Structures are given as C-alpha cells and as structure tokens.
Amino acid sequence: MTGPNADLARPFPSRLVHDVRAVVAVMPDPQHPPMSPFSVDVAGEAVSIPSRIYNDELPADAQHGLTATQRLILHCLYSRHSDGMVRQRHLEQIVRSGEPWVVPFVVQLVGEYVVEILEAIRIGLSDAATPDSAQRLLYGDFVARNPSFFARTERRVVSYWSCYYRHEHPTFGTYPGCVILELLRAAAADRTGRRWPRHTPPGLTSTLSPCMPTASPSPP
Template identity: 30%
Template sequence: MKGVRSIIKSEFPSHLKEDVKTVAAYLSQELSEGIRHGISEQYIEMRLLDGEKIRFPYRFYFKDEHVTFPAEFTKEQRCIYHCIYTRHYNGYIREKHVTSLLLEYPEELPDWVCSYLLSLSGEYIMEILERLYEMLSPRKNETIQAMSQMNSQQFLYIHDRMISYWNEFYRGRCPRYKQYIGKKLFEVCYGYTRRMEKQRIFVVEA
C-alpha cells in the first residue's frame, strides 16, 4: 500500500520540492478505522500556468489531521498541508482546509492552490461551494480563471459534475438552477461561459 508521503511529491510544483518534504514528514501514515486502502485509484491532473503538470488523488483515507502546525512551518508549507487535506474523505475537514487556504491568500491565489479549489468545486457538498463563493466572489480571481482556461477540458468536466450533483441532491432545495450556488461560483468566480463549451473535446470510443 502506498502511504500518503510517497505520493505527494507529484502533487505540487517542482519549486516547492523541499517544502513538500517538510510537510510529508508531518503527515499521518495511519489509516482511518475500517479503511484498507489509503489512496483512491482516481487521480486529477492539472497543468499550471507555466506548463508544469501536477497530479493528485481524488481522495485519501488517512487519519484526521493534526490540530496545530509546527511553529517553523512557512506559509507555503501550511498551504501545502491545507491542499492535501482538501482531498480528505471527511467533508467537514475538506471545508475547514478550504477556508484556511483562502485566509492564507486574501488576494490572488497561486496557480497550484487554484488546482485544488477547482477540483473540489465539482463535488457534492453544497456548503463547500457556498464557502468558496463567499470568500472568492469579492476578489478579481484572475489566476483561477486563467487556470480554468488552461485546463478547459478538466474544467468543463468539473462543471458537469457540479450540475449533476445539483440535479441529484439539491434540486429539491433549489429548484431553479439559475439560483444554485454552484452556477454562481463557476460563472462569477471561475469565468465559465457557454462559449467555453465550444472548446470541449468529445472522445468517441471505437
């Protein structure tokens, strides 16, 4: 079984290599109770604005995070830690670390942080979408919108997932999609427009 420390080296840009090593040494290697595999088989790949690719698991299942950081952790190291825990299986933990990330960067976000926030936006917990919209909508969001364009196929897939979860879980609470927080998040904060659908590539199986 791969431990979380063995896979995070591909989750962040190369210039953060030493910071990643520091954070990795702090992570739990103990699986949560009743869990046999620590890392999901599904991965998400994103291209950063300089062309470098990062790749991180859809979910991991290690024990809950530490309550406090070592005093010597830098801002980048704290944010690496927060990004990792946005992939945690516990939705409350994901939401907490999303909030922490956005508080660490009150203005423009680094592109590698944007990768994690975009990926999280296609998931099923409406409260996380609400928190993202609440904290991102007052900002310019130029980097996250550039990342949406850079990763247009992945972005459109994430957008589709958001709509599917609205239809499956939240249509009763919010019957009109135009009023759904996910739609607002993608359009106001991420720059989604119908014109982006023209960039979609359909793969036809032989």
C-alpha cells in the same frame, strides 16, 4: 521521495519539493492509498492531485514548525480528505490564496456534493467578480489552461444538483455551484478574450429525472 506518503508530492510544482517533503514528513501514514488522481496544468507544469486522501489530520501542535508555505500545502492536501467536514475546514484556509498551485484544489471542490463547501467557495472567490482583480486573473488562467477538467467539473455540478439539491433550488441558476461556474466562465472569457463554452444548460430547472447523471460524480 519514498514511503507511504510518497504520492502526496505529485500535486505540487517541482519548485516546492523541499516544502512538500517537510509537510509529508510530519503527516500520519495513510489508512489507505490516495484515490483516483486527476492531472491538471498549473502555470505550465503538469501536476497529479488525488481525489481523496486517507491520512488522519495533523495535530495542531505539529504544525508549529511549518512555514506559511508549508502550512498552505498542508491545507491543500487535507482539502482532499475523505471526510467532508475536514475538507471544508482546510478549504477555508486556502480559498483566498493567490498561489496558482492552490487553484485546482479549490476548483475540484466545486464539482463535489457538499453544499456548505460550495458556499465557502462562493464567498471566498468574491473578488473574482471584479474585472482585472488578481483573483479573477488567477482563476481565469487556470480554467483556460484546463478546459477538459473544467467541463467535467461543470457536468458534475449539474449531476449533484439534480441528485440532491433540485428541490431546494428548483432553478439551477440559484444553486451555489452554478453561481461559481458562471464566475469561473467569466474569468476564463476575460483571460482568453472569447466567450467560454458552456457545458451546463442555462436556466436548467427541476424537469430532470432524479439523479440523472451528466457525468460520473466525484468520490464521496
């Protein structure tokens, strides 16, 4: 694939190449190139997902010709948009999906700063609290395959809580990001049959200095 949107094919498994091309073909050209890609393992295949994209949203009438899979791909891509409200709108369309290739788009947003997005993820992943549910198995498998990515996500959650939300949530355990992390750890423990490592202190409170980072935050 060539052209200004060529990099947008890399976040998805190779079997979706024709669907991705159909989506990218109707997306507006980006104002800037995609930013800071991160690599993860999706069901045994490496993909590279941009931290941010800068394409204007696709008009609703331009989506009519897309299949259900192609619309899901579109929502995944726009969940990486530079505008937080755009990210949230598209996240809400993917968070309950049972496709393994959707999972990294959701988990990446756990490590970002918009608390309304965290609340949407917490609600959307409610089935993952049920042992042996399809959602719990799906997210447990992803975390088990990507321990470094998940550890980095944990540290970012603490960083953003410390910078922006510790006055509203003096105890880290009440912060929505912490609630999601605990759910994902439990899912990974079920998947692997062992206790999953923790990279956030349990019971962390507001004794941290303001904006004391534990990892480099995600792009705004």
